Every structure is written in C-alpha cells, then in structure tokens.
Amino acid sequence: MAKVLEVQQLNKYFGQFQALKNVSFDIEKGEVFGFLGPNGSGKSTTIRAILGLIKHDSGDIKLLGMDTAQHMMAAHQRIAYVPDDVYLWPNLTGGEVIDLLLRMSGHEHTSRTDALIKKFELNTKKKSRTYSTGNRQKVPLIVAFSLDVDLYIFDEPTSGLDPLQARNFQEEVLALKQAGKTVLLSSHILSEVEKMIDKLAIIRNGEIIESGTLSSMQNLAELNVKATLPDYETVLRFSHRHKFASIHNTASFAIRRDELATVLRELSEADVQDLQITPPTLEDLFIQYYDVGGAQ
Template sequence: MTAIVQVEGLKKSFGKFVALKDVNFSVNPGEVVGFIGPNGAGKSTTIRTILGIIKKDAGKVTVFGKDAWQESIEIHQQLSYVPGDVALWGNLTGGEIIDLFMKLHGQGDLVKRDQLIKKFELDPRKKAKSYSKGNRQKVGLIAALSVESELYILDEPTSGLDPLMESVFQEEVEKLKHAGKAILLSSHILSEVERLADKVVIIRDGKVVETGTLDEMRHLTRSTVTVSTKDQVASLVEVQGVHDFQQKGQQATFSIDNKHLNGLLAALGQLEVVKFEVVPPTLEDLFIRHYEN
C-alpha cells in the first residue's frame, strides 16, 4: 500500500530552539492516524510542514508522493484541513464562508453541505462575528467535510464543540475512513482518538516516542484486575507481574503486565473465584506513561 503521507527524519528549528528532532510516521488510505502529544511537543509544527506552510530543515515529507513544500499547490487540491481555532471573515455569514471554501477547493457537494449544516445544527444565516468558538469550528468542519478530498488533516477539530456535536464529527470521520480516505487526527481528547484511530503516533519534545496500533501498544502496559474469592485472595500478590496490590476483605485490585496474564489465570484456578474483572489499558494509560516524568 502506497502511503498518502510519508514523514521521514523530519527536523525543524526556530533559531536555537529545536522544534522537531526526528519525526517518522505515515498515513495510508482508509486509515485514521491519531497524532497526540502535549502543547509544545511539535504536533502543529509537523502538521504545518505537511501542509507546506513551514519549510523543513532536514528529512523528507511527501503527500501523494509529492514534496510537501515544493508542490504544495497541487497537494492542496486533494486535501481538506481544519485547524484548532478557525478564523473567519466577520462580515460574511457562515453559509457564505462555507460556499467560498467549497468554491476555492472546487470539489464541493451541495447536498452533503446541507446535510452537514443540519447535523451540526449551524445557523448559516448569521454573521461569523456573532459565532461562538464552537460555531466557528462547525463552519470549518462543514466546509472540509463537504468537499471530496483524499486526505483530511484535522488539528484539534472538535475544540469548542459540545459532546453531541463531537459524536456527529466522529460519525463523519468513520464514513470517510470506510470510503478509503486518509485521515490525520491531532486531538487532546484521548477518548476520541481511541475510538477513531487505527494507529497512534505519540510525539514528545519534537520526537516520536511511540507509534503503532492500540493493540500493539497495549502489550507495553498493564491491565487493571479486580478479583473476589472465597479463599485467601492475598496469595495473588505473589504472582509475577502484579503491581499496586490492594486488598479489602476478600477482594483485591491490582495491575498486571499483560504478558503475565496466563500466570494469573493459573493462580486463580487454585482459588474459588466469585468475581473477576479485567480492564484493558486505555490510551490515557499509554499517554501518561510517556509524560508522567
């Protein structure tokens, strides 16, 4: 499969400040890549380099096989982009701005536009200067989703939206994925990334520190276990891979390295189990693992 976006050894400095040290990842057709990291980690700088807004210092950045800086005009004909804080022309209505963006792109679908306006509950007749942050984001999302693109770059796209509108956005991203579109999603809402992303890229201090599917990354962390028995549950503290063991009566709660789950099951086979729950690690767990220090 040929990658839509390919980033290899990307480096970028602003004066003495090194913003990107060594960034590597790809986005394939029909794939949602979650791009996460705290403020200042290099997410927006990476995205702006992919968009051809910033020129890289070193490395390789291609989109549709074309150089992101030298061939940005051709690239933009096939992509849609929504920033985290959409700036609009205050004296134009939301509907006029959506239509303008669609005309600039050239691949607009008026029927889909009207459907999205209804779904996102936007009043397109109001002047943009009267819109809240959430409504400004809706304008950007509707404009981006109403055109036919092969790549969607979404940088904190649901910033300012309420949970109901976030759900509408997630449904639309699922449709794009099933249509074979490539999606790069940068979001601070980890549950959103966890629901949508096929692959997660974690960036820290300008360098990618983890990349892979959620299932692959979950092998690197621990599950949380709650177990109640009629026997001495305290014996489970001796099982290899058990951490943070806490007991209350005949119930114990602890975390365990996933590679040692078979050993835990063998130990439980020797006890009379009343209750047994295993909660897999969340994306928050993986994220905190990289930033807790």
C-alpha cells in the same frame, strides 16, 4: 497499500529551540492515523510543516509520492485541513464563510454541504462574530467533510464542540474511512480518537516516542485486573502488584501478559468472587509511554 503521506526525519528549529526532532511516520490509504500528545508536544508544528505553513529545516514530506516542498499548490488541492484555532471573517455569515472557503478550494456548495449544515445544527444566517467557539469550529468541519480529496487533516477538531456534535464528527470520520479516505487526526482527547484510529504515533517534546497499530501496542502493554476477594486482608496479599489500588475487598492492579497465568492461579487460590481482566485503553497506553521519564 499505497502510502498517502510520508514524513521522514523532519526537523524544525525556532532559534536555538528544536521543536521537531527527526519526526517520521507514514499513513496508508484508507487509514485513520492518530497523532497524539498534549499541547506543546509538537503536533501542530508537524502539521503546519506538512501544509507548508512553516518551513522545516530538514527532512522530507511526500503526499502520494509528490514532494510537497516543490509542489505545495498541487498538494493543497488534495488536502482538507481543519486547524486547532479557527478564525472566521466576523462580518460574514456562517453560510457566506462556508461558500467562500469552498470556492477558495475549487469546490461548490452541494447537497452534501446542506446535509452537513443540518447535521451539525449550524445557523448559517448568523454573523460569524456572534458564533460561540463550538459554532466557529463547525464551519471548517462542514467545509472539510464536503470535499472529496485524498487526505483529511484535523488538528484538535472537537475543541469547543458539545458531546453530540463531537459524536457527529466521529461518525463523519468513520464514513470517510469506510469510503477509503485517509485521515490524520491530531488530538489529546484520547477517549474520542480511540474509537476511530487504526495506527497512532505518540509525540513528546517534538520527538516520536512510540508508533504502531493500536492493537499491536495494546498487546505489548499491561492488562488491567479488577478482582473482588473475600476480605481486605486477602486484598492486601496483592498489594505488591504494579499500580495497585483497593476499595474495601476489591483490588485493582496492572500486570504483564506473561504474568497472567500466575495471577489467575493466585486469585483462584484466594477464592476470588468476581474478576475483570481488560486490555489497556488508549489513555492507559498514552500514560505508560508518555509519563515514563516525565514529560517536560
């Protein structure tokens, strides 16, 4: 498949502090790419470098094969971007801001825009200064989803949104994916991005520590086991297992995939009464890859 975005060996310094360390990843057409890490890990710095909002010290960024450093204006015409910290003109109404942002990007207010305003339940007649954090966030989301571009970049896009509007966001991202569009989604809300992403990269202290497809990373990670056993004494027989926890006669622990046959045999011999074996969630993966060695 065609690569829409290529980031290669990106480095960025703020004085003596190295904010980005050889950051590399690529996103193919039609993919939703999750860029994961807590606040301060380097997600927003990477995105701002991609957009040319800050100048990186070394490395290359290409959009559809085009060097963005040399063709930034042309690149911006093919990108929709929603930042993590939204500022709106306080004396303009929400509708006026939407129309202004659309015109600035070379687009018009369409029936698609009207449908998004209705879906996200935004009162466009109110002044922006009266908006809550969630309503401010809706404005650039409506603009972004109104555009027909090659790459959509969302940096912590659901901050301040209530659960219903966060679900609306997920639906729109999945619709973009269905339409063959490409999305870079930066977030620390793992339960949300897990429903949307195809590939992901985990960043810590400005450095990519793991990347790949969600399914391949789940196959490499530990399985979660929850077993109900006859009594607490039997439960304690499994207390040597990794990440062991217990409540009454139920044991919960994690195992490697190559341990599965052995554990099943042991549980059968222990007269297991109920058993659940589930693949790791995205949160499990994040904790496994991020907490090893400790984050700084």
